[in-house]
Amino acid sequence: MSEFNNVTVVKAANVYFDGKVTSRTVKFESGEAKTLGIMMPGDYEFGTEKKELMEILQGEVDVQVKGAEGFTRYEGGQSFEVPANSSFKINALGVVDYCCSYID
Amino acid sequence: MSEFNNVTVVKAANVYFDGKVTSRTVKFESGEAKTLGIMMPGDYEFGTEKKELMEILQGEVDVQVKGAEGFTRYEGGQSFEVPANSSFKINALGVVDYCCSYID
Structure with a gap:
């Protein structure tokens, strides 16, 4: 699945380790949550x-x-x-x- | 607006400058697109x-x-x-x- 459809995205990033790890929270209608992130x-x-x-x-x-x-x-x-x-x-x-x- | 509702998120990140700039693409029902990104x-x-x-x-x-x-x-x-x-x-x-x- 290359896209998540019909979801809610939290605008502000989650920032860890001085920005070396960041993510965005994606919430699904089911109540499930995922984060899409980058690690340097x-x-x-x-x-x-x-x-x-x-x-x-x-x-x-x-x-x-x-x-x-x-x-x-x-x-x-x-x-x-x-x-x-x-x-x-x-x-x-x-x-x-x-x-x-x-x-x- | 702290969240984007009823949107599509592309799972794979957009990666620029060896990862020092990254973003996620968010697509709206209207056809509009935004990216949520991080710059180191x-x-x-x-x-x-x-x-x-x-x-x-x-x-x-x-x-x-x-x-x-x-x-x-x-x-x-x-x-x-x-x-x-x-x-x-x-x-x-x-x-x-x-x-x-x-x-x-």
Whole structure:
């Protein structure tokens, strides 16, 4: 699905890590929310509240979900899940375009 | 208007200047299009096809529209227009969140 139809977009960006990670929130009629984001190259760590499905649209990342032994590489077209109330380390190896779905 | 309702969002980001400027395209039922974007600090130049209304949501920029004598500063809450088939130089003094409307 290359477009999201009939959605609401929050105008203001979400800004993390001095703007090195930014995203826009997209809300669906179903109540579901996703963010469409960009990571500049760098190493980041995020906490989760809901379960997250992180889809890498473009670029490469090394990811370590809390409790995992090492990092796993994901690239454009691949995705990974992070449990609710957890955290993950993500190293962006270049500019990364991503879509994050928040799952109840 | 803090949200855009009943719109279509293109999933893939628009990426310029090695990711230092990125945006998402939002399409309205009226046929109008806007982009919601982020500029990392730096100096950029863009060409226009349609007339553009650039609204600075957050941050500060110095802007010189083609033909203008010097640069003018704009900050969050302010906006400027660029004619069709023209260009503008924009220096982002920090992380900039913007909304660009393309006007027929």
